[in-house]
Amino acid sequence: MVNKRDLGGKKEALAAEFLMQEGYTIVRMNYKVRQAEIDIVAFDEARNVLVFVEVKYRATGRSGSSLEAVTPAKQRKISQAALFYMNQMKINPETMNIRFDVVGIDGDRITHIENAFSFCA
Numbered sequence: 145m146v147n148k149r150d151l152g153g154k155k156e157a158l159a160a161e162f163l164m165q166e167g168y169t170i171v172r173m174n175y176k177v178r179q180a181e182i183d184i185v186a187f188d189e190a191r192n193v194l195v196f197v198e199v200k201y202r203a204t205g206r207s208g209s210s211l212e213a214v215t216p217a218k219q220r221k222i223s224q225a226a227l228f229y230m231n232q233m234k235i236n237p238e239t240m241n242i243r244f245d246v247v248g249i250d251g252d253r254i255t256h257i258e259n260a261f262s263f264c265a
Contacts, residue, residue, distance in 0.1 A: 155201040156183050159247040162254050168195065180225035193241040196226045201249040210248035211255065219244070219261045226263070
């Protein structure tokens with residue numbers, strides 16, 4: 145039986161490696177607060193943007209694509225966690241550009257959607 149937590153960790157590490165190859169700096173992995181988590185916090189050096197990244201994996205398309213799994217409810221949780229992160233790190237969203245990306249992994253195919261969704265309360 146596959147341990148979903150271990151598999152998720154491996155896919156998040158794969159996504160982080162992919163982002164680093166694209167020129168991103170990984171700032172933090174698995175930032176957790178209350179009932180929310182940010183899989184990857186990265187910095188897009190080329191655009192000077194702090195990026196909150198959600199990673200989704202699907203081995204097959206039976207339950208839909210990985211990108212479809214980032215629902216509006218999930219987006220709200222990620223947004224709330226991002227606020228906690230910025231507050232904890234003393235990052236002012238008025239002076240630091242931020243963005244929410246999704247890295248979808250479907251089988252062996254990786255898709256990176258920049259600015260996948262906007263902050264939602």
